[in-house]
Amino acid sequence: MIYSDASNVALGAYTVESNEKIFHCMLNENEKKLSSTWRELRAIQLSLNSFEPDLKCKIVKWHTDNQNCVNIINKGSTKLHLQHLAYDIFRICTRSGITLCPTWIPRCENFKADFISKMVDIDDWQTSFQFFTFMNEIWGPYTIDRFANFHNTKLKRFNSKFWNPGSTAIDAFAQNWTMENNWMVPPISLVAKSIKHLILCRAEGTLIVPKWPSSAFWSLIFNRRLEFQPYVIEGS
Incomplete structure (x- = not known):
């Protein structure tokens, strides 16, 4: 039913x-x-x-x-x-x-x-396909989009918040990110959790976040000397 x-x-x-x-x-x-x-x-x-x-x-x-x-x-x-x-x-x-x-x-x-x-997803944001293509040429090829829906996914394989046509699975944090090149554009409230899950899985990927020095997740990317944390290879 x-x-x-x-x-x-x-x-x-x-x-x-x-x-x-x-x-x-x-x-x-x-x-x-x-x-x-x-x-x-x-x-x-x-x-x-x-x-x-x-x-x-x-x-x-x-x-x-x-x-x-x-x-x-x-x-x-x-x-x-x-x-x-x-x-x-x-x-x-x-x-x-x-x-x-x-x-x-x-x-x-x-x-x-x-x-x-009647639920409104206020965290439903995305990057442009042009930006994704640019990043994919540098750090790709990416294998899965961890935070997407069937409207905005940049890859055939994606995780969504709710079931959508073509969704590989729901709840990205219930998945093992190891052995994947993860493309991640998470809701701002989930950035810190995404970083911790990457570390837990010893996984690799590209995490897109806004420049927000006062945010709770900023210290997970930069130390006090504004140097990248050891697990961050490069960022912008």
């Missing part, structure tokens, strides 16, 4: 099982302008894609508080942009042997998915 929902800012869904999985994705400015039905279908499409490996050859009862989504998944739509989403949902189900049973529920029974869809 899965519940999904969409708000004006993000999409959300979760699976009802012992190892509950959560999908969350922020909407871009163009997506925010589209209809609620498009956003609800998009939530189903992306979360279905995210959960796909665990849903293979299963019957999935999918709960949504948008009746139009139920009708479109079952019958299709004359509106091309909605039909594209419906077709992709059908394609995902076909390739993985998933039997999808969309079910309408009142909004009051979809409170958890509603809550997830």
Whole structure:
């Protein structure tokens, strides 16, 4: 069983099982302008894609508080942009042997998915592809993006905060960073934890941080003489 929902800012869904999985994705400015039905279908499409490996050859009862989504998944739509989403949902189900049973529920029974869809990720920042390419030519090739989502990842392999399409795993700190060339653009609040995890794993990678001498993480990069700590090879 899965519940999904969409708000004006993000999409959300979760699976009802012992190892509950959560999908969350922020909407871009163009997506925010589209209809609620498009956003609800998009939530189903992306979360279905995210959960796909665990849903293979299963019957999935999918709960949504948008009746139009139920009708479109079952019958299709004359509106091309909605039909594209419906077709992709059908394609995902076909390739993985998933039997999808969309079910309408009142909004009051979809409170958890509603809550997830209204979460705002204020730490969702990234570098430009041009900057990544520049760094990759110097210190790469990088093998995994440790703090990303499917919108902003710079590599095919990435860790995300919540389940996203293509995500290798969630919670980067639950992974072993050894034997990888890690690309890291973490939330500011996780910079110190990232440095400590690198040291713990005896791993290598490039960590991107803002120039912030008064921050708590600064002493983990520089000593009192403003020299790099022994485990830092080079920085800028």
